[in-house]
Amino acid sequence: MNIGKLYGIGVGPGDPELLTLKAYKTLREVDMIVAPSSREGKRSLALLTVERIIKERENELIVVEPVFPMTKDQAKLDFYWEKAREEVLEKGKGCESVAFITLGDPSLYSTFYKFLDFFKDEVEEVEIIPGVTSLSACSALAKVPIAEGNEIVSIIPDIKGNDNALRVIQNSDSLIFLKPKNIDEIKNMLANKKAILGVKIGFEDQEMVLGKLTELKQPTHYLSTLIVKKEEKEK
């Protein structure tokens, strides 16, 4: 039993127009799409991004939305991954091509590589199609570059309990905090630096605030990106 060719596809930040031509064409051809959902009953945001393609192929495409909860509880994780395995292998029986879709790009903090590792014995061939990250989309919307010249950029997924984070923050020119859970801690370190906070960038209800870090409020949605720039370029 296997799932043939597995594509790992970055569908971009949420705007269907930011899909690449390659992702678009591939999603119109695969037999099955696997779209990760973060909790039961919640629609996969990656799936929402490619909704138009799904609708156009309604009767010929298999779509599964396994839940991969954001938790460190190993028993819970094991339960959901096993459930995903059953669902994918059962519904994917006879499929020659399966696409695992991920918001943004597979290279950065995506569930895709865990999926690939988990299913590696069932997969004959793998191809990864990169996508536009939410970082690029956030910068584009703000019309502020993340980095120019020789600036060092660092991406910090979680400052909590990470001693290295502080030293990286001290020595980088541009900082990107993903899903920042405690913006006050970041404010304490970077005070009145120029900052861009993007929430659900790429989606219809996106929000973007550009200002001093001290003025920003804690984002409520987990799909948020905070870009902090240490130095204002002289014009």
Place this chain on the structure above:
Amino acid sequence: MNIGKLYGIGVGPGDPELLTLKAYKTLREVDMIVAPSSREGKRSLALLTVERIIKERENELIVVEPVFPMTKDQAKLDFYWEKAREEVLEKGKGCESVAFITLGDPSLYSTFYKFLDFFKDEVEEVEIIPGVTSLSACSALAKVPIAEGNEIVSIIPDIKGNDNALRVIQNSDSLIFLKPKNIDEIKNMLANKKAILGVKIGFEDQEMVLGKLTELKQPTHYLSTLIVKKEEKEK
């Protein structure tokens, strides 16, 4: 005299199929395309990426390829930027929309923001369309993620003369070196770590080497990306 609406478009790493739908549609509609070239007589690589669109619109599209040399010589830079201004404003007379195209994405080390700043008095409206970075493409080709979990990623454009770079290297989990000029210096610091070296990724003559950092040779083309991962994930 002005150039109407200016688009800053990331055309992705070089593979025409990695253009976004939005970039593709926009490039089929604009009146003029500005494609930066790195030296006189050298074809713009961003332009090569969208060659198909250019050919299809041969008789209706204005294309300019100003030279923006990679130099710190201010007199030389001033000369070429002034030349670019003349060319863009002369050929762009009456154009309602102009697209400045950039390889990868405008947010990271692109000439686009310098261009925007230089032409800001001539521009009525600006829209930026993000693209796929060469980093994402390099990781996709190698089938190795840049970062997972809580890993800190840092992008270092040039280690030379940058004291902060060393401390960032020491405290990050994944490192990305752009256009690495002295790979031996990086080897001295990161020795036998897992590394991916991509040269001209996205182009037909792309090269990708995956192995230990110590085994890699100095890339000869400036369009190269080195990803070094400190820790091998346990499987």
